[in-house]
Amino acid sequence: MIAIPTPLTRWLPLVTAAFILAGCAALPTGGDRGGPVDRAAAAASRGEPSQASVLYEQAAQASSEPRRSPLYLRAAEAAVAAGDGERAQQLLDQVDANSLGAEDEARLVTAELRAEVAGLPPAQALEHITPPSAGASPLVAARTWSLRAELLFEAGRIVDGVHALVQRSVWLLEPRAVRNNDERIWDRLRAAQSPEQDRSALAGADAITRGWVELAGIAGQVTPDREALTRDLQAWEQRHPGHPATRHILPERLGYQPMSPDMPGxxxxxxxxxxxxxxxxxxxxxxxxxxxxxxxxxxxxxxxxxxxxxxxxxxxxxxxxxxxxxxxxxxxxxxxxxxxxxxxxxxxxxxxxxxxxxxxxxxxxxxxxxxxxxxGLAPEDEARAVADRAAAEGWRRAIALVPDGDWGQRVLGAFEEALYYAGGNLVDYATYDTSQNDHAEPIKRVLKYTGVREGQAREVATGPDGEPIERGRRQDVDFVFLAAQPSHARLIRTQLRFYRASRLPVLATSHAFTGQVDPDRDIDLNGLMFADMPWVxxxxxxxxxxxxxxxxxxxxxxxxxxxxxxxxxxxxxxxxxxxxxxxxxxxxxxxxxxxxxxxxxxxxxLDWGKFSRGKPKPIEPARPNDGFIPVNAGQNGT
Incomplete structure (x- = not known):
C-alpha cells in the first residue's frame, strides 16, 4: 500500500468540484449571466467550494421550481466539497426530487452518500458506500462506482480502485464517458507507486483489472530502447486480447499501434x-x-x-x-x-x-x-408447449379461449399447428374482449352450454371410462387451451366452473401467472396448468x-x-x-x-406448474400416452 488513509475532506473538494462543474451546463437557464450561478461556478473552478455553496444557495432562494431544486443540489454538492456534511444535509432537505431530471436524480443519490460520509476516513466511508445493485440506474451506478474508486485510491488500495473504475465502465452509455474513464484509470495507475506489488488484491482481480495493472508496470519500466518496449507491449496484448486499453491508451499514451483484436466474421x-x-x-x-x-x-x-x-x-x-x-x-x-x-x-x-x-x-x-x-420470450413457444403437454397427457381434442387482436391470433395459430402435428385437433375456439370483465358469452358459445334443467344437477351421469359427466355442456373435447393475462385468467377459470366445465383440464401459457406468489388473488386459478420457465x-x-x-x-x-x-x-x-x-x-x-x-x-x-391453494407448484413432465395416435398414422380428427 502506498498511501496513508486521511479524512475525506482532503479529496472531496477535488472530486466534488468536478461533478459540480459538470452539471452547470444542465441547469435551467435564467438569463442572468454574471449572476450568482455564474459566480458560483467560477468559485468552484477556483477551488473555493464554500463560496460556491453560498452563491448557489442564494440563487436557489431567488428561484422557483423547476430551477430551484437543481440549484439547492449544486449548493449541497459544494458544501460536501468543503467538508461540511451537516450543511450539505440541510441543503439537500430543500431539494424536491420530483423537480429533478434523470441526471440530477443520480446526482442527488450520490450527494446524499457524500454528505453521509463527509469527514470520515476512507476505510470507514467504504462501509457506508457499498457497490450498487444491478437494479440501480446506470447514472447512479456509475457515480457510486466512481465514489468508491476515489475512496479506494485514497485508502491506498490501488488495484481495488482500478477494479471499481472497470466496473464503472460497464454502466457508461456515452463513448466520451468511456474514454474518459479509461484515461482516469491510466492516470491513477501512472501516479501510483508499483500497484502490482499488492499481490493479494491482484490475485483476486478480474482479467481487465489485471491487464491495466500489468500495462502500467510495463510503461514504468526502464527499457533499453523502443524495440524492447514494443516487444513487451506485443506480449502484453497477446495475453490480454481486446483489452479496453487498446482503444486509446496504447496508441495515444504509449505510441504503440495495437494489433487488430477481434476481427469480424x-x-x-x-x-x-x-x-x-x-x-x-x-x-x-x-x-x-x-x-x-x-x-x-x-x-x-x-x-x-x-x-x-x-x-x-x-x-x-x-x-x-x-x-x-x-x-x-x-x-x-x-x-x-x-x-x-x-x-x-x-x-x-x-x-x-x-x-x-x-x-x-x-x-x-x-x-x-x-x-x-x-x-426471445415468444408466446408462440408457450402455445406449442401446451400442445406438446396435451399430447403427452393423451388429450387430443381441444377448445381454445384467446384475446381479441393480433397477439391472440398468433398464439392460437401456433397452438393449432402444433396440436395438429402432434396428432390432435382444435375443435373450436372463441375470442374474448380484454376491455370487458364478463366473458360469459364466448365461454358459453365455445362450451355449447345449454344449461341444466331442474333436478339434473343432482343426477350423476358417467361416461364410458366411469368418470362423472358434467351436464349442460359439450362432451366431445378433452381440454381447454387458455391464453390470458392474470386478471382475465382468474375470471375465465371461475366462469368455466360456473358453466359446468370444472372437470375439463385447462392448460395455459405463462401469461396467466404474474410471476409473484399471491395465494389470496390466485385462489381462483386452482387446478390450472401452465407452461413457464425454470426461473419462475x-x-x-x-x-x-x-x-x-x-x-x-x-x-x-x-x-x-x-x-x-x-x-x-x-x-x-x-x-x-x-x-x-x-x-x-x-x-x-x-x-x-x-x-x-x-x-x-x-x-x-418449458417447465410446467399447477395452481394448488392459490400457489403455483412445479409438476413433472408428462409421460407420453401409449394410446395417443401419432401424426404419421394419418388420424388427426376427433
Missing part, C-alpha cells in the same frame, strides 16, 4: 468486448433495465476471465446502423440486442454485419444468415439458479421473466464466443431448455 471466438444494445430510456426502459440486470448478473457470476461489456441505449442512437458503427469502433466482438422487433428486422436486413449478433426478439419471415441469432417455477430448487436468486433478490423478483432472459442472453453470448452453438444441441437455461434451430432461432422447452 470469426463467430465471436475470443471476443474480449461484448456489446449490449437495449432501449434504456423511454417507454420500455423498465423492461430493458430488467434484461440488462439479468445480463450483468450473468456477467458477475462468470468464473472464467470475463469479457469487457459495452452498453448502448438504442433510444439515444439514430438507428441500428449507428449502434453497429459505434460497436465496431469500440472493438465489440459480439452484439447482444436489440429488443424491439422492428430494430431486429432493420439489423437483419443490413447488407453485412461486422460481428455476430444475438438479437433479443424474432423477426418475421425472410432468410437467415450465419452469425445472426434470435432469442424452480429457481429456489435448482442450485445454480438459487445461488443467483440469493445474490440478486430484488432483481430476481421484480421482473422475473425478463431478468431470466438477460441471464440466458449472457450465457448464450458466451457460448457463441466460444464457438459452442450448434443446431440441435440442448442447453439448460433460466428461461427453459434452449436449443438452436438451423435458421439461427433459439427456442425454449
Amino acid at each position: 470469426d463467430g465471436g471466438r475470443g471476443a474480449r468486448v461484448v456489446g449490449l444494445a437495449l432501449p434504456l430510456s423511454g417507454q420500455f426502459e423498465g423492461a430493458a433495465g430488467a434484461v440488462r440486470d439479468g445480463f450483468l448478473a450473468g456477467y458477475y457470476e462468470e468464473s472464467t476471465p470475463r469479457a469487457d461489456v459495452r452498453v448502448y441505449d438504442t433510444n439515444r442512437q439514430r438507428d441500428m446502423a449507428a449502434v453497429i458503427d459505434q460497436a465496431r469502433s469500440d472493438g465489440v466482438g459480439i452484439l447482444v440486442g436489440p429488443l424491439g422487433k422492428e430494430q431486429v428486422t432493420d439489423l437483419a436486413e443490413m447488407p453485412r454485419l461486422p460481428m455476430p449478433v444475438l438479437a433479443l426478439n424474432y423477426r418475421d419471415g425472410a432468410d437467415q444468415f450465419p452469425g445472426f441469432y434470435q432469442f 417455477l424452480s429457481r429456489r430448487d435448482v442450485p445454480r439458479l438459487a445461488q443467483i436468486a440469493e445474490r440478486w433478490p430484488d432483481d430476481a423478483d421484480r421482473y422475473p421473466r425478463l431478468f431470466a432472459m438477460g441471464l440466458d442472453a449472457w450465457r448464450l453470448a458466451a457460448r457463441i464466443r466460444a464457438g459452442e452453438m450448434r443446431a440441435g444441441d440442448l442447453f439448460e437455461g433460466a428461461t427453459g431448455e434452449l436449443y438452436l434451430e438451423p435458421d439461427g432461432q433459439i427456442r425454449r422447452r
Whole structure:
C-alpha cells in the first residue's frame, strides 16, 4: 500500500468540484449571466467550494421550481466539497426530487452518500458506500462506482480502485464517458507507486483489472530502447486480447499501434468486448433495465476471465446502423440486442454485419444468415408447449379461449399447428374482449352450454371410462387451451366452473401467472396448468439458479421473466464466443431448455406448474400416452 488513509475532506473538494462543474451546463437557464450561478461556478473552478455553496444557495432562494431544486443540489454538492456534511444535509432537505431530471436524480443519490460520509476516513466511508445493485440506474451506478474508486485510491488500495473504475465502465452509455474513464484509470495507475506489488488484491482481480495493472508496470519500466518496449507491449496484448486499453491508451499514451483484436466474421471466438444494445430510456426502459440486470448478473457470476461489456441505449442512437458503427469502433466482438422487433428486422436486413449478433426478439419471415441469432420470450413457444403437454397427457381434442387482436391470433395459430402435428385437433375456439370483465358469452358459445334443467344437477351421469359427466355442456373435447393475462385468467377459470366445465383440464401459457406468489388473488386459478420457465417455477430448487436468486433478490423478483432472459442472453453470448452453438444441441437455461434451430432461432422447452391453494407448484413432465395416435398414422380428427 502506498498511501496513508486521511479524512475525506482532503479529496472531496477535488472530486466534488468536478461533478459540480459538470452539471452547470444542465441547469435551467435564467438569463442572468454574471449572476450568482455564474459566480458560483467560477468559485468552484477556483477551488473555493464554500463560496460556491453560498452563491448557489442564494440563487436557489431567488428561484422557483423547476430551477430551484437543481440549484439547492449544486449548493449541497459544494458544501460536501468543503467538508461540511451537516450543511450539505440541510441543503439537500430543500431539494424536491420530483423537480429533478434523470441526471440530477443520480446526482442527488450520490450527494446524499457524500454528505453521509463527509469527514470520515476512507476505510470507514467504504462501509457506508457499498457497490450498487444491478437494479440501480446506470447514472447512479456509475457515480457510486466512481465514489468508491476515489475512496479506494485514497485508502491506498490501488488495484481495488482500478477494479471499481472497470466496473464503472460497464454502466457508461456515452463513448466520451468511456474514454474518459479509461484515461482516469491510466492516470491513477501512472501516479501510483508499483500497484502490482499488492499481490493479494491482484490475485483476486478480474482479467481487465489485471491487464491495466500489468500495462502500467510495463510503461514504468526502464527499457533499453523502443524495440524492447514494443516487444513487451506485443506480449502484453497477446495475453490480454481486446483489452479496453487498446482503444486509446496504447496508441495515444504509449505510441504503440495495437494489433487488430477481434476481427469480424470469426463467430465471436475470443471476443474480449461484448456489446449490449437495449432501449434504456423511454417507454420500455423498465423492461430493458430488467434484461440488462439479468445480463450483468450473468456477467458477475462468470468464473472464467470475463469479457469487457459495452452498453448502448438504442433510444439515444439514430438507428441500428449507428449502434453497429459505434460497436465496431469500440472493438465489440459480439452484439447482444436489440429488443424491439422492428430494430431486429432493420439489423437483419443490413447488407453485412461486422460481428455476430444475438438479437433479443424474432423477426418475421425472410432468410437467415450465419452469425445472426434470435432469442426471445415468444408466446408462440408457450402455445406449442401446451400442445406438446396435451399430447403427452393423451388429450387430443381441444377448445381454445384467446384475446381479441393480433397477439391472440398468433398464439392460437401456433397452438393449432402444433396440436395438429402432434396428432390432435382444435375443435373450436372463441375470442374474448380484454376491455370487458364478463366473458360469459364466448365461454358459453365455445362450451355449447345449454344449461341444466331442474333436478339434473343432482343426477350423476358417467361416461364410458366411469368418470362423472358434467351436464349442460359439450362432451366431445378433452381440454381447454387458455391464453390470458392474470386478471382475465382468474375470471375465465371461475366462469368455466360456473358453466359446468370444472372437470375439463385447462392448460395455459405463462401469461396467466404474474410471476409473484399471491395465494389470496390466485385462489381462483386452482387446478390450472401452465407452461413457464425454470426461473419462475424452480429457481429456489435448482442450485445454480438459487445461488443467483440469493445474490440478486430484488432483481430476481421484480421482473422475473425478463431478468431470466438477460441471464440466458449472457450465457448464450458466451457460448457463441466460444464457438459452442450448434443446431440441435440442448442447453439448460433460466428461461427453459434452449436449443438452436438451423435458421439461427433459439427456442425454449418449458417447465410446467399447477395452481394448488392459490400457489403455483412445479409438476413433472408428462409421460407420453401409449394410446395417443401419432401424426404419421394419418388420424388427426376427433
